[in-house]
Amino acid sequence: MINISLTIRIALRAIKVNKMRSALTMLGIIIGVSAVITMVAVGSGAKQRIAEQISSVGSNLLMILSGTTTPGGVRMGMGTQPTLTFGDAQAIQRECPSVQYVAPTHGGAAQVIYGNQNWSTGITGTTPDMLYVRDWGLVSGRNFTDDDVRSAAKVCLLGKTVVDNLFGSVNPIGEVVRIKKVPFTVIGVLESKGQSPTGQDQDDVIYIPITTSQKKIFGTQFPGMVRIIMVKARSTEELSSAEKEITELLRQRHRIGPKQENDFTVRNLTQMMEAQEQSANVMTLLLGAIASVSLVVGGIGIMNIMLVSVTERTREIGIRMAVGAKTWDIRLQFIIEALTLSMIGGIIGIIFGVAVSEALSYFSGWKTLISPFSIALAFCFSAFVGVFFGFYPAYKASMLKPIEALRYE
Amino acid sequence: MALIDIRNICKTYDLGDVKVNALCGVSTVIDKGEFVAIMGPSGSGKSTFMNILGCLDTPTTGKYLLDGVDVEGLSRDDLAELRNKKIGFIFQGFNLLSRTSAIENVELPLIYAGMSSRQRRDLARQALDRVGLANRYNHLPNQLSGGQQQRVAIARALVNNAEIILADEPTGNLDTKTSVEIMELLVTLNQQSGITIILVTHEPDIALYGRRKIRFLDGSIVEDV
Numbered sequence: 103m104i105n106i107s108l109t110i111r112i113a114l115r116a117i118k119v120n121k122m123r124s125a126l127t128m129l130g131i132i133i134g135v136s137a138v139i140t141m142v143a144v145g146s147g148a149k150q151r152i153a154e155q156i157s158s159v160g161s162n163l164l165m166i167l168s169g170t171t172t173p174g175g176v177r178m179g180m181g182t183q184p185t186l187t188f189g190d191a192q193a194i195q196r197e198c199p200s201v202q203y204v205a206p207t208h209g210g211a212a213q214v215i216y217g218n219q220n221w222s223t224g225i226t227g228t229t230p231d232m233l234y235v236r237d238w239g240l241v242s243g244r245n246f247t248d249d250d251v252r253s254a255a256k257v258c259l260l261g262k263t264v265v266d267n268l269f270g271s272v273n274p275i276g277e278v279v280r281i282k283k284v285p286f287t288v289i290g291v292l293e294s295k296g297q298s299p300t301g302q303d304q305d306d307v308i309y310i311p312i313t314t315s316q317k318k319i320f321g322t323q324f325p326g327m328v329r330i331i332m333v334k335a336r337s338t339e340e341l342s343s344a345e346k347e348i349t350e351l352l353r354q355r356h357r358i359g360p361k362q363e364n365d366f367t368v369r370n371l372t373q374m375m376e377a378q379e380q381s382a383n384v385m386t387l388l389l390g391a392i393a394s395v396s397l398v399v400g401g402i403g404i405m406n407i408m409l410v411s412v413t414e415r416t417r418e419i420g421i422r423m424a425v426g427a428k429t430w431d432i433r434l435q436f437i438i439e440a441l442t443l444s445m446i447g448g449i450i451g452i453i454f455g456v457a458v459s460e461a462l463s464y465f466s467g468w469k470t471l472i473s474p475f476s477i478a479l480a481f482c483f484s485a486f487v488g489v490f491f492g493f494y495p496a497y498k499a500s501m502l503k504p505i506e507a508l509r510y511e
Numbered sequence: 512m513a514l515i516d517i518r519n520i521c522k523t524y525d526l527g528d529v530k531v532n533a534l535c536g537v538s539t540v541i542d543k544g545e546f547v548a549i550m551g552p553s554g555s556g557k558s559t560f561m562n563i564l565g566c567l568d569t570p571t572t573g574k575y576l577l578d579g580v581d582v583e584g585l586s587r588d589d590l591a592e593l594r595n596k597k598i599g600f601i602f603q604g605f606n607l608l609s610r611t612s613a614i615e616n617v618e619l620p621l622i623y624a625g626m627s628s629r630q631r632r633d634l635a636r637q638a639l640d641r642v643g644l645a646n647r648y649n650h651l652p653n654q655l656s657g658g659q660q661q662r663v664a665i666a667r668a669l670v671n672n673a674e675i676i677l678a679d680e681p682t683g684n685l686d687t688k689t690s691v692e693i694m695e696l697l698v699t700l701n702q703q704s705g706i707t708i709i710l711v712t713h714e715p716d717i718a719l720y721g722r723r724k725i726r727f728l729d730g731s732i733v734e735d736v
Binding site: 105108115119417418420421422423424425426427428429431503504505508 | 562565567568587588591592594595596600602606607608610611619620622623624625628667671
């Protein structure tokens with residue numbers, strides 16, 4: 103068998119002889135490979151975005167909503183009945199082993215005033231653990247403390263959107279804002295979290311101690327009533343056990359009989375978002391699969407051209423056979439020719455695909471993520487396409503009869 | 512020992528409905544160093560005979576011993592190796608690779624013999640020098656005259672130290688003057704290097720260069736002098 107580098111030289115010469123044809127054949131592979139890379143980049147970009155949103159909401163989250171009661175046969179919506187209390191939250195923290203942090207919330211919307219600026223935003227009364235539940239850090243200042251909760255201190259943490267709208271470039275720490283005419287001292291500014299998976303601005307928020315909210319801002323007819331309890335499980339594996347523990351505990355605390363419906367709802371936020379992530383995965387796979395079709399079509403283009411090339415060069419094959427080329431000499435020559443076409447196409451396709459992905463994220467603002475894995479995959483796939491679709495023409499060439507090939511006109 | 516020993520070979524082409532006997536009951540012996548001219552009208556079987564001699568085709572029945580080796584039962588690759596080592600071909604239409612320089616054409620058999628590139632270069636140069644193309648190494652076939660192209664083909668046939676050169680109408684596409692030059696080159700190779708030359712031709716004056724004449728008619732040898 104003759105050596106590979108020589109075969110590659112023969113292949114390159116054959117490709118150079120038919121420049122236009124080779125370029126068009128490669129174009130099929132170029133389009134295929136760049137489509138795979140672009141589509142996978144768009145898909146994994148979307149996936150990464152969802153993953154970012156998930157981590158922005160906080161991981162391993164459960165949300166306990168109060169309500170659904172059925173007074174006189176009329177089923178009310180969730181949160182219509184104040185069935186959850188601050189005591190419930192404390193009990194969950196105390197008695198559920200799978201739970202790491204608990205943060206009850208109580209609040210509403212209110213107008214916030216600073217100097218001559220005002221802004222309407224959501225005021226959430228909660229406990230210091232909220233920041234741990236949501237994996238939320240502070241840009242500046244400090245979190246409020248359990249003492250602040252106990253004493254219903256008039257302190258607040260501001261989200262970035264609120265800071266931008268009220269303060270502009272002024273440092274808000276230590277400044278006083280008025281919420282429903284009650285003066286609050288700003289003690290901390292929250293990190294920016296961006297949009298939630300449902301498109302809400304998570305930074306448009308003010309956190310205050312839950313007691314302050316209950317007693318001074320949004321008065322309630324039931325003392326200690328909370329709207330939502332946020333819970334962080336110790337790990338993803340413990341999410342469902344946490345859910346079970348909380349349900350049992352609350353049924354017990356709320357004295358719900360075995361056949362009665364819950365007067366609260368436990369929602370698994372992480373699960374919901376994982377479902378979204380999964381759908382992004384499916385989308386990536388689907389986009390990649392569709393793009394792969396074009397790569398296969400490109401491969402068929404190579405096969406087509408190689409078949410034409412074998413027919414055109416029948417005489418050359420005959421000559422080579424007459425002077426001693428063996429079956430695999432001929433076969434390798436054509437396989438390597440196809441491989442060279444597809445790999446050059448593959449490399450150009452990768453460059454092109456990366457460029458298109460970048461352009462796409464630059465001009466349309468879609469997030470794209472080019473992984474080395476998808477590049478490697480596209481390259482290997484194009485090489486595979488070359489060998490796969492080159493083999494039949496090469497086989498055909500190697501099976502020609504020397505005399506017939508020599509006589510071929 | 513005879514270089515070529517052919518015993519009662521037949522070649523039948525199956526054309527579907529009819530079977531054509533291209534060769535029938537041909538036996539002959541050709542010794543090393545002979546210069547044989549094979550003549551006969553078209554369709555007489557001389558080309559088929561040449562193909563079998565050149566291991567490009569195998570007989571339907573009969574025995575062909577090339578240098579004592581029975582060709583029957585050899586695989587495609589074995590035949591390819593046999594052609595590569597022992598036989599050089601010269602064709603009427605030259606059969607050079609187009610867009611490939613003279614020296615690369617001559618190197619071709621050496622490539623398939625697995626020789627290193629330096630060795631190939633050296634041997635190909637020597638072969639081209641021998642056929643009088645010392646200053647045409649890098650010319651492409653279409654930059655060479657017919658006679659020169661045929662010389663390249665002869666160099667290609669020589670380069671691997673073939674014992675036999677099979678020339679199928681080597682002067683068919685050449686003018687008289689060039690034909691004479693080519694024939695004289697073949698005679699020189701035969702006489703100086705002892706290469707066995709078997710030549711197929713139509714033209715009686717070309718056949719005169721051969722020291723032995725075999726005439727074919729209807730698939731059989733009718734004259735052997």
